[in-house]
Amino acid sequence: MKKRLWSLVLSGLSLNAVAQPGAADEVPAEQHPPRWSLGIAAMVSDSPFAGEGTRVMPVPLVTYEGERFYFRGITAGWRFVSSESFELAAIGKLRFDGFDVKDLGRRELADNGVDYRLLEDRDLAFDLGLGMKWSGRAGELEVELLADATDTSGGQEVSIQYGYPFALGQGQLTPIVGATWQSKDMANYYYGTLDKEVARGVVDYKPGSVAIGHVGFNYFRPIGQKWSLLASVKYSSLPDEIKDSPLIDADAKGTASVFFGLSRGF
Known part of the structure; x- marks a missing residue:
């Protein structure tokens, strides 16, 4: 499903590998990320929604890093505080977590007791909130506090992620672990x-608030003065409240995604 793939590529992965502020702290000054970066990437991801399966999709990479303002894929931010160890920014982010009913599997939904003709699409949304990042010798800690500004779901989300970057060959590998509360x-x-x-007759199911944990890694490797190689792998474990949903594949335990791209700075 295209919507969910965009979310995983540009939101769930946060484009950390594209902007790579952590890597910038470890490479020579002349290799710091430039103001504009353009590139192309490929994404392979599975979906937990009934019958969607695995998709492979090419995606563009566009980032801008200014003194205060930045734009990274579907996230824009304005830094109020910016230092070597701490950043605080107001952020806006598109949310593509929904689905188009036509992308779901009719048989899989029927096996869950749901008639696809009775379902509604889950629309995209736009979130507003705060983004914070601490970095130092112990690693990097990122926190986002978001609220749905379009009243699509009317909900809120809090995410936290820890990463520890270290040199690997001529690049930098950052194992990550984190969790998201909705x-x-x-x-x-x-x-x-x-x-x-x-x-209309669909079973009444409300999971309530949920927490979704994830693990993975980001990889960043400068190539010369302008080019960068980017890669990410992420696995999210679904809680029982989501796995029990009639909209989810009966055997879904989690979601995995693999991202690989090449970007050029200007």
């Missing part, structure tokens, strides 16, 4: 059934 309004919208669907 409020009941957000989780009910994306993983539960809507009241209008229940009125």
Whole structure:
């Protein structure tokens, strides 16, 4: 599903490998990321939603890093505080966590007791909030506090991620571990059934607030003065509240994604 792939590429992975502020701290000054970066990447991802399966998709990479303002894929931010060890920014981010009903599997939904004709699409949204980052010898800690500004779900999300970058050959590898909490309004919208669907005869399912853990790594390798090689692998473990949803594949335990790209700075 295209929406979910965009979310995983540009949001779930946060484009850390593209902007790579952590890597910039470890490479010579002349290799620091430039203001503009353009590139192309490929994404392979599985979806937990019933019948979607695995998709392979080429995606563009666009980033801008200014003194205060930055743009990274689907996230824009304005830094209030920026130092070598701490950053605080107001951020806006598109959310593609939903789905188009036409992308779901009719048989898989039927096996879950759901008639696809009774379902509604889950629309994209736009979130506003704060992004914070601490970095030092002990690694990097990132926190995001977001709220749905479009009232699509009317919910909130808090995410936290820790990474420890270290040199690997001529590049930098950053193992990551983190978790995302979604409020009941957000989780009910994306993983539960809507009241209008229940009125049509779909089973009433509301997961309530959920916490989703993830592990993975980002890899960044400068190539000369302008080019960069980027890669990310991420696995998210689904909690029971999501796995029990009639919208989710019966055998889904988690979601995995692999991202590989090449970017040029200007």
